[in-house]
Amino acid sequence: MSGHDPIGTYQQIYAASFTADGALTATFIYATPLLFTGLGVAIAFRMHVWNIGGEGQLYMGAVGASATGIMLGDWPRPLLIIAMVVGGALAGMVWACIPALLRAYLRTNEILTSLMLNYVAGFFMYYLIFDSSSYWRDLTTPGATVFPTGKTLVANASWPGITIGSFTLPMGFLLGIGLAVGLLVLIRSTRYGFEMRVMGDSPQAANYSGINTKRKIVSVMAISGGIAGIAGSSQIGDFGHVLDPRGLQQAQYGYTGIVVAALALYNPLAVVLVSLLIGGLTNAGFALEGPSFPTGLVGTMEGIILFTVLGGEILARYRIGLRHRATAPAGVGATSGAGLPS
Amino acid sequence: MNSNIVLAVLVSAIAFGTPLVLAGLGELLAERSGVLNLGVEGMMLMGAVSAFCVSQKMHGSTAVVLLLAVLAALVAGAAMALIHAFLSITIRVNQIVSGLAITIFAGIIGLSSYLGQVWNIGGLAGRHQFNGIDLFGLQNLPIVGPLIFNQDAFVYASWVLVLVVFYYLYRTRPGLYLRAVGENPSAADAMGINVTAYRYSAHTRRRSARRARGCLLHPRPRPHLDRRPHRRGRLDRHRSGHLRVLAPRPARARGLPVRHLLRPRTDTPDSPDHRAPLGVLFGAAVPDDGHRAGSSVDKLGQPSRRDADIARHPLHA
Numbered sequence: 087m088s089g090h091d092p093i094g095t096y097q098q099i100y101a102a103s104f105t106a107d108g109a110l111t112a113t114f115i116y117a118t119p120l121l122f123t124g125l126g127v128a129i130a131f132r133m134h135v136w137n138i139g140g141e142g143q144l145y146m147g148a149v150g151a152s153a154t155g156i157m158l159g160d161w162p163r164p165l166l167i168i169a170m171v172v173g174g175a176l177a178g179m180v181w182a183c184i185p186a187l188l189r190a191y192l193r194t195n196e197i198l199t200s201l202m203l204n205y206v207a208g209f210f211m212y213y214l215i216f217d218s219s220s221y222w223r224d225l226t227t228p229g230a231t232v233f234p235t236g237k238t239l240v241a242n243a244s245w246p247g248i249t250i251g252s253f254t255l256p257m258g259f260l261l262g263i264g265l266a267v268g269l270l271v272l273i274r275s276t277r278y279g280f281e282m283r284v285m286g287d288s289p290q291a292a293n294y295s296g297i298n299t300k301r302k303i304v305s306v307m308a309i310s311g312g313i314a315g316i317a318g319s320s321q322i323g324d325f326g327h328v329l330d331p332r333g334l335q336q337a338q339y340g341y342t343g344i345v346v347a348a349l350a351l352y353n354p355l356a357v358v359l360v361s362l363l364i365g366g367l368t369n370a371g372f373a374l375e376g377p378s379f380p381t382g383l384v385g386t387m388e389g390i391i392l393f394t395v396l397g398g399e400i401l402a403r404y405r406i407g408l409r410h411r412a413t414a415p416a417g418v419g420a421t422s423g424a425g426l427p428s
Numbered sequence: 429m430n431s432n433i434v435l436a437v438l439v440s441a442i443a444f445g446t447p448l449v450l451a452g453l454g455e456l457l458a459e460r461s462g463v464l465n466l467g468v469e470g471m472m473l474m475g476a477v478s479a480f481c482v483s484q485k486m487h488g489s490t491a492v493v494l495l496l497a498v499l500a501a502l503v504a505g506a507a508m509a510l511i512h513a514f515l516s517i518t519i520r521v522n523q524i525v526s527g528l529a530i531t532i533f534a535g536i537i538g539l540s541s542y543l544g545q546v547w548n549i550g551g552l553a554g555r556h557q558f559n560g561i562d563l564f565g566l567q568n569l570p571i572v573g574p575l576i577f578n579q580d581a582f583v584y585a586s587w588v589l590v591l592v593v594f595y596y597l598y599r600t601r602p603g604l605y606l607r608a609v610g611e612n613p614s615a616a617d618a619m620g621i622n623v624t625a626y627r628y629s630a631h632t633r634r635r636s637a638r639r640a641r642g643c644l645l646h647p648r649p650r651p652h653l654d655r656r657p658h659r660r661g662r663l664d665r666h667r668s669g670h671l672r673v674l675a676p677r678p679a680r681a682r683g684l685p686v687r688h689l690l691r692p693r694t695d696t697p698d699s700p701d702h703r704a705p706l707g708v709l710f711g712a713a714v715p716d717d718g719h720r721a722g723s724s725v726d727k728l729g730q731p732s733r734r735d736a737d738i739a740r741h742p743l744h745a
Contacts (some may be wrong), residue, residue, distance in 0.1 A: 136524055138466075197464065197524065341528055348525040386542055389533020393511070396521040396529065 102373040103366030109373065110253045115325060117365025119144070121262035122317030123343025124350065124357040129269055130310035131344075132352040133286035135303055139185060139200030141340025142207030143178035143311040145331075147318025149211055150177025152222060152236060152329040155243040155322065163242050170243060170319050171261070178315015179308045181207060186307030190300035196307070204340065211331045222329050236329035245323040258320030262361075265313065266354040273354075282306060314340065342368075345388070349395055364388065442583060447472075449586045453593050460597065462610040463516055466527030470534030471508045475501035477540045508534055 103113050123140045130137035154173030158166055185199035214222045216234045224237045245257040273279040285292040285302050292299050317339060322329065346364055350356035371384025451468060458465050479497040486493045508530060515526040534540055597603040 131522070131524075138524060201466075341531070344525065344528050345532060348522065348529075383542055385532050385535055385538025389529055389538055392525075392529040392532065393515065396515055396526060397519055399519065399521055 098374055099367070099370040102370035108252065109369065112373070113362065113366045113369045114254075114256055114259055115365075116368045117361045118256050118258040118262060118320055118324060119317045119337070119339040120343055120346050120365055121259060121358060121361040122265070122320060123314050123340050124346035124361050125262065125266055125269060125354055126310040126313035126317070127344045127347035128350060128352040128354055128357050129273070129313070130306055131347060132273070133282050133302075133306045135186075135189075135286075135306050135310070136197045137182065137185070137200050137307055137310045138197060138341075138344060139182060139203050139311065140314040140317075140343050141338065142200070142204035143181045143314035144318040144321070144340050145204075145207040145211045145334060146181040147174035147178040147315025148322050148329060148334060149214065149222070149318070150174045150315065151319030151322045152239065154319075155239040156221070156237050159240040159243060161242075166243055167245055167257075167323065170245075170323050171316055174315040174317075174319025174322070175312040176315070178318065179312040181315070182307045182311020183304060186304040186311075189307075190303045208331070208335050211329070211334070215329060215331050239322065239327045243323060244327055245320070247324070256320070256324040258324040261316070261320070263358055265316070266358050269354040314343070317343075345392060349392060446583045446586045449590065453586075453589055457593065457597075457606070460610045461606050463513070464523045464527065465512060466524055467508065467512050467530030467534070468527075470531040470538065470540070471505050473540035474504045474508050474534045474543075477543050478504040481543070 102109055104110055123144060126140055126143070127137065151170045151174035154170050155166065158169050161169065181203065182200070184203060185194075185196040188194040188199050189196040214220045215236050219225060222236050224235050247254040247256045248260070249255075271279075273283065281292070281297045282302060284295070285297060285299055289299055292302070318334075321334065321339075326333070342364060346357060346360045349364075350360040367384055367388055451472070455465060455468070479501040482497040482500040483493055486496055488496075511533075512526055512530050515521045515529070516523045532538055595603075597607065
């Protein structure tokens with residue numbers, strides 16, 4: 087419809103996402119944060135706890151992880167990386183607990199509270215770097231006096247990646263896969279997961295069977311927020327090494343994570359695959375951008391994929407049947423004959 | 429006195445608050461009928477694109493072109509709304525997800541950006557603009573003069589719209605039905621109100637308000653496209669078009685007419701329309717009396733389950 091050859095365009099997109107030089111690495115770069123935010127959203131939405139604060143929890147996770155990285159910069163590398171993960175997760179958890187507690191104890195709508203807190207977190211992060219001389223801000227290097235930047239973390243704090251040929255797999259992605267497996271085990275095989283599922287399917291049943299719904303809601307949101315916080319710390323550790331408010335805010339990883347989770351139908355392992363898909367699409371969109379490939383096609387395509395998947399849900403839930411008029415059966419004559427009084 | 433900086437900020441506050449008012453009204457209508465919409469950003473951008481395209485390509489007097497632009501925005505918005513309504517109401521998908529799908533589809537890297545490039549309207553200054561209207565000739569009153577009597581047509585239209593929506597919701601029968609649909613869809617259905625029809629219509633009307641909001645942002649003077657180098661690629665025009673609404677530079681008190689004091693900064697970092705979800709907040713928080721069982725906020729995001737609800741009703745047991 088746009089006048090471009092569709093097959094050729096798809097081939098271009100596939101190449102740009104996965105087979106071109108450096109494409110796979112770039113795809114994983116985009117996919118890693120989506121994996122985490124998608125997991126966080128998947129586990130929350132499955133329990134009918136609508137946490138759309140993934141964006142804000144990611145920001146706070148990034149803030150927490152960079153603080154940890156700066157403060158503990160002289161620790162040995164493995165400990166430092168663990169500390170960054172924990173720092174990011176804690177920050178995200180705490181941020182998610184605000185809407186969680188409000189929902190559990192005051193019955194407010196967590197959609198609104200978590201959504202609004204995204205903006206609070208965004209402005210807070212912006213404030214740390216641009217509007218104040220905070221601990222996060224770099225005040226010494228000459229470049230930083232011209233344009234506000236955050237402190238760059240020590241080389242020790244950069245997370246290792248596995249290099250296979252020309253392709254580097256970031257540690258964050260492996261961590262995410264491990265997290266996905268862990269979540270699957272949690273949901274399916276533990277008592278905690280069982281109680282979560284009961285609560286998600288029927289809060290009344292959960293109440294009657296003695297499950298403390300309020301604490302469960304808070305803990306589910308906390309887990310979801312913690313995972314999103316790890317997304318933030320992976321951004322700092324794997325890729326940026328510096329707190330970059332503008333970049334994080336423009337990327338919108340949190341909201342895209344919701345899309346990823348929805349496409350994956352809230353299954354943690356599927357989230358891994360879908361995050362690669364969406365990461366690849368996004369990467370292709372930016373890589374191919376030019377006169378013959380408008381950027382707008384990427385979002386449009388993602389949107390159409392999402393629509394069709396969502397629309398397909400109705401097929402999964404209901405059966406579409408064809409109702410045809412039954413032709414008059416041959417027995418009509420017989421019955422009417424039988425109905426006549428003899 | 430009229431060129432005081434506080435006054436300048438207040439006047440711009442009203443002007444910049446107008447899109448919020450429109451978005452909030454739209455959201456209010458839809459959420460009162462039980463549909464949560466997170467696709468605001470996408471719909472507004474679509475409205476903006478269509479309005480801007482019309483204002484650039486059409487030739488005619490300013491008033492006519494602007495009117496056509498607003499109409500184009502309304503239509504574009506309603507179209508997006510129909511998609512979302514279809515997904516949320518008929519197919520009963522999770523409304524959060526469908527809303528975000530619309531945002532991605534129609535949003536910054538989506539359809540609106542694509543259409544912007546196809547119609548080739550990026551980076552140019554608007555040809556027709558909404559200028560301040562001097563209402564009743566009272567614009568030189570101290571303090572309230574510029575505040576109330578010198579805004580542009582869109583601002584006044586939004587005020588009128590607030591009254592219209594209030595009247596519609598609370599004083600007319602269709603408005604009552606709309607509220608009923610939102611608060612207790614099964615009861616409304618039992619009464620014979622066509623729940624689906626009301627939700628669809630509320631949805632599309634709300635999108636129209638949103639569109640209007642999107643189109644409001646465009647026919648104003650816009651700075652040149654800000655090409656900040658960034659690892660994610662060029663910012664597209666929408667981003668910089670919306671950057672302009674964020675922070676007027678504080679003006680030096682020099683007796684200039686208040687309008688001219690509102691020159692925007694172009695270096696603010698926020699992504700476009702951060703305020704869009706504020707519209708969601710206003711629209712949804714206003715009717716929020718969440719402690720009452722079955723209030724509209726509790727029902728947000730849930731489809732109307734006609735048969736199941738009615739079957740479970742005690743009278744039917």
